[in-house]
Amino acid sequence: MRPVFLALVALAALLAQPAHAADPLRLALQATGTTVWEMAVVSAYGLDKEAGLDLKITELASPEAGKIALMGGSADVIVSDWLWVARERAGGHGLAFSPVSTGIGAVMTKDLAIKSVKDLAGKKLGVAGGPLDKSWLLLKAHALRQGVDLEKAASIVYGAPPLLAEKAAQGEIDAVLEFWNFATDLEARGFRRAIDMAQVERALGATSDPVVTGYVFDEKFATAHGQTLARFFAMMKKAKTLIATNDEAWAKAAPRVPAKDKATLDLYRKRYVEAFPKGSLAEQEADAAKLFAVLAATGGEALVGSAKSLPPGTFYKAAP
Incomplete structure (x- = not known):
């Protein structure tokens, strides 16, 4: 019985030890x-x-x-x-x-005529995040490579993402460059992803979705x-x-x-x-x-x- 007793004592001692702190x-x-x-x-x-x-x-x-x-x-x-x-x-x-x-956003719209950056000329475009938002700068660079200066060709409206989403839903702006979650919400409300920023990233040299x-x-x-x-x-x-x-x-x-x-x-x-x-x-x-x-x-x-x-x-x- 002694080996069994010693094993039980050892087990009890092990269980009595404090657990390793996470x-x-x-x-x-x-x-x-x-x-x-x-x-x-x-x-x-x-x-x-x-x-x-x-x-x-x-x-x-x-x-x-x-x-x-x-x-x-x-x-x-x-x-x-x-x-x-x-x-x-x-x-x-x-x-x-x-x-x-x-996850990155997209240019969302209900205007079937907007299919590329060239189609944004003469349109009112909402930009979430402000003039130094990276998606906006990438979109501008992509447009310039196609001969379109969006700051001159389109009417740009900067604002908070939820505010611009509502302005787009109410028809106050023709299209809106939104963060991915707000773009998803607009998509569920009948908007389409006219310009996907992941495609813009690839057009600017990325090999995959960055x-x-x-x-x-x-x-x-x-x-x-x-x-x-x-x-x-x-x-x-x-x-x-x-x-x-x-x-x-x-x-x-x-x-x-x-x-x-x-x-x-x-x-x-x-x-x-x-x-x-x-x-x-x-x-x-x-x-x-x-x-x-x-x-x-x-x-x-x-x-x-x-x-x-x-x-x-x-x-x-x-x-x-």
Whole structure:
């Protein structure tokens, strides 16, 4: 009986030991972003516990608030675009970017005569995000290559995405360049994607659908917590796959989606899945570098800062 007794004592001692604490990770996320959809699935399926992570999530009203949180040291990871990361690196801030989505907007309209940038001449075009929005600058560059100066040929109206969407719905503007989620909402309301910005990106030199947004963090944090980040990335990939393939998981995410009916929800899910990054990290970085050159030439220092090309290290490469 002594071996059995010793085994029981050893088991009791093992069970009495405190569990290994999960690694903390502070996330600052836009409340209307797709990452909160994924977090609903993470929570529902316990993926954070499975990954050994203790997530501290703060939901914020805007992307700018997330940038402030990261730069101020109150967040470890946010979701933003590689253009901002490149600008910050050029300014001496060691941020890094890991791809999440290729989701980008489109020129939306109900005018059947608008099929290309040339057809925007003489039209009233709404532009979400302002004169330095990267989609607008890419569209302008694409139009210039076809001999159309949109700022002269069209009547441009800048504004907030929801306001411009309503103006388009009310017929006050002929077309609107919208972010992907507002474009999806307009699509569900009978608008069509006259000019898809993913096609514009390819026309400007990209080989595939370029990455737009990703996880952003300080490279010093990545050096010190590489394994934590690796488990976070794997966890989020699992959540994304569940949303794409599992209707039960999608039902967990759906309450966070700004849509009221099933048809619109289905369209959001379709566009979300279409935006999963493709190709290798090297290919994604190469496409970003090509578009950065276009943006630098079009937007100048006001957009990209002092950088003339995509700064090395913008795209995060985990240590072996």
